[in-house]
Amino acid sequence: MSSCSMVRRHAGTYLDGELDPTTQLEFEEHLDGCAECQECVAFEVAFRERVHEALGDVQAPASLKQRVLLDLDEAEVQHKRSGALIRIWSPFSKADDSGRGRFSRGSILAAAAAALLLFGGSAIGLGGSGTAGVDSAGLGLGGSSLLEDVVRLHSSALPSDVPEARQETVARYFQGKVRFPVRPMRFDCGNVRLVGARLSNIRDRRAAALYYDANGQRVTMVVLDSPPPALFSGAARVLARGHEVYYRDVHGYTVPIRRQHGLTYLFTGDLARPALLDLVASAHVGR
Amino acid sequence: MTQKSAKFSDAAKRRRDFEREALPHLDSLYAAALRLTRRPSDAEDLVQESMLKAFRFWDSFEAGTNARAWLLRIVTNTFINRHRRKARERAVFDGVLADPVGEGVMSRAAMRGLKNADSEADRRLLAGEIQAAMEKLAPQQRLMIQLSDMEGLTYKEIANVVGCPVGTVMSGLHRARKALQKHLIAQAIEFGLVAPEPSTEVAPSPVSLEDFRRQKQAQS
Structure with a gap:
C-alpha cells in the first residue's frame, strides 16, 4: 500500500505515465480510496x-x-567545390608561391595580366562599359535591380549614421532597425578599416550598409536577410583564398556576393576587381 | 559524366530528405530554443546554427528514428557549447537543479483556489505568473518542462536530449514544477485568489523512484 x-x-x-506498471497499479489502488490524494x-x-x-x-x-x-x-x-573554378591572383596575400618578399615588378605585371585574362570577358572589363558580360545574364531576374541599388548606394557615398565606427557600436546601431543581427565583417587582408554605417533601403527592404576603407579606397558592404533567389544563378564564380566568391557586374562595378x-x-568598391574579390574572400564574421 | 550526375542526385536526395524530416520540427526547435535563451533573436540564431549542424551531420541520423529528438539534442548541445565558450559553462545548466525544494508548499485550500481559478482574468493572471516563474528556473529546467509538457517527450527521450540520466529528468521536472507552484501560490495569495493557510504537508522522503522502490522492498 x-x-x-x-x-x-x-x-x-504518475501523470507523466512514467511509473513502472506495478507501482502505477498501487498508486491507482491508493487513489481509489483516498480523496485527499485524488485532490492532489x-x-x-x-x-x-x-x-x-x-x-x-x-x-x-x-x-x-x-x-x-x-x-x-x-x-x-561549399560542399560541391567543383574543380572548374578559376583561381585568382591575390594582390594582398603574401607571396607564398613565388618566393617570400621577392616580388619583382615584372612578376606583378604578369600576374595582373593573367588575372585579367582569366576573368573572362576581359575586354568588357577593361572598357568598363557598364552592363555587359555576367550582367546581361542576370537582367530581368529581379537580382540585378537590387544590385543596382547597391551600386547606387556606394556611388552616392552618403554620410555615415554612426559617430564612431567601432564594431560594437555599429552592431548595436542596427539592433531593432533591421530584422537580423548585423555583425560587421573583418577582413584578413591588407589594411581594411570599418569607417561608417548607414541604414538604407535596398529594393524597399531595410538593409544595413557598412563602409570600409581599404588602403585608402572606399568599399561598401550591404547586409540583407532575404535576397531574391535568382541572385546567385547568373553570377560568375571564382575561387579565392579557398573560398568560392560569386560576383556580378553592374554599371562598371563588380559586386561580389557572399552568404x-x-x-x-x-x-562593391572603388578597387580593381581582383583586389575586391580577394578582399571579399578574406571576409569573415567575428562572433 | 554519369558519376557526376549520380553525385548530384545524391546531394539532391540528401537535401530533400533533410527538408522533409527536419524542417517540420522548426516550431518545436524554436520553442525549445526560446526556453533556453529566453530571447527571440538568440533563439533564432541558435536554431539556425543547429539546423546547419544537423544538415552537415545528416548522414549520422538514423532513418526511422525520432528526428525531432535528434534535432532537439543538437539544439541543446549547441546551446551548452555556446555557454561554455562564453564563460561559466555547465554550471549555468546544472546549478539550480541542486537547490533543494521544499515539499510542503501547497495547502489544500491553495490547491482548490488555483484549480478553480476559472474566470478569464484569473487565468490570464496565472498565465503571466507562470511565465514569470519560468524565467527564474535554470535553462535546463525550462527545457525539461517544455519537452515534457509541451512536446510530450518521455523521460527517456528527454534524458537523451539533455544528456543526463533518466533519474535526473524525473527529479529535475519535479523540482521545476514545485518551484513554479511555489511561485504561483505566493502570487495567488498576494492577489487574493487564495487565502493564506499554513501548510499541512511534512516529512521529506526520497524523490527518486529507485529510492522509493528500494524503500518499498525494505518494507515488504
Whole structure:
C-alpha cells in the first residue's frame, strides 16, 4: 500500500505515465480510496493545463525558415567545390608561391595580366562599359535591380549614421532597425578599416550598409536577410583564398556576393576587381 | 559524366530528405530554443546554427528514428557549447537543479483556489505568473518542462536530449514544477485568489523512484 506522501510526491511522475506498471497499479489502488490524494492529482492536472496555456504554442518566425534554407544552399555550394573554378591572383596575400618578399615588378605585371585574362570577358572589363558580360545574364531576374541599388548606394557615398565606427557600436546601431543581427565583417587582408554605417533601403527592404576603407579606397558592404533567389544563378564564380566568391557586374562595378549564417553580404568598391574579390574572400564574421 | 550526375542526385536526395524530416520540427526547435535563451533573436540564431549542424551531420541520423529528438539534442548541445565558450559553462545548466525544494508548499485550500481559478482574468493572471516563474528556473529546467509538457517527450527521450540520466529528468521536472507552484501560490495569495493557510504537508522522503522502490522492498 502506498502512503499518501509517496503518492503526492510522485503524482507528477504518475501523470507523466512514467511509473513502472506495478507501482502505477498501487498508486491507482491508493487513489481509489483516498480523496485527499485524488485532490492532489486533480490539482497537478489543472496545474499542467495552466502551464500549457501559459506557454502556448510557439511558432517559429517565417524569416527563420528562410534563413535556414539559405544556410542549406550555402552549405551545399561549399560542399560541391567543383574543380572548374578559376583561381585568382591575390594582390594582398603574401607571396607564398613565388618566393617570400621577392616580388619583382615584372612578376606583378604578369600576374595582373593573367588575372585579367582569366576573368573572362576581359575586354568588357577593361572598357568598363557598364552592363555587359555576367550582367546581361542576370537582367530581368529581379537580382540585378537590387544590385543596382547597391551600386547606387556606394556611388552616392552618403554620410555615415554612426559617430564612431567601432564594431560594437555599429552592431548595436542596427539592433531593432533591421530584422537580423548585423555583425560587421573583418577582413584578413591588407589594411581594411570599418569607417561608417548607414541604414538604407535596398529594393524597399531595410538593409544595413557598412563602409570600409581599404588602403585608402572606399568599399561598401550591404547586409540583407532575404535576397531574391535568382541572385546567385547568373553570377560568375571564382575561387579565392579557398573560398568560392560569386560576383556580378553592374554599371562598371563588380559586386561580389557572399552568404554567411543565412545572411547575404553584397560588396562593391572603388578597387580593381581582383583586389575586391580577394578582399571579399578574406571576409569573415567575428562572433 | 554519369558519376557526376549520380553525385548530384545524391546531394539532391540528401537535401530533400533533410527538408522533409527536419524542417517540420522548426516550431518545436524554436520553442525549445526560446526556453533556453529566453530571447527571440538568440533563439533564432541558435536554431539556425543547429539546423546547419544537423544538415552537415545528416548522414549520422538514423532513418526511422525520432528526428525531432535528434534535432532537439543538437539544439541543446549547441546551446551548452555556446555557454561554455562564453564563460561559466555547465554550471549555468546544472546549478539550480541542486537547490533543494521544499515539499510542503501547497495547502489544500491553495490547491482548490488555483484549480478553480476559472474566470478569464484569473487565468490570464496565472498565465503571466507562470511565465514569470519560468524565467527564474535554470535553462535546463525550462527545457525539461517544455519537452515534457509541451512536446510530450518521455523521460527517456528527454534524458537523451539533455544528456543526463533518466533519474535526473524525473527529479529535475519535479523540482521545476514545485518551484513554479511555489511561485504561483505566493502570487495567488498576494492577489487574493487564495487565502493564506499554513501548510499541512511534512516529512521529506526520497524523490527518486529507485529510492522509493528500494524503500518499498525494505518494507515488504
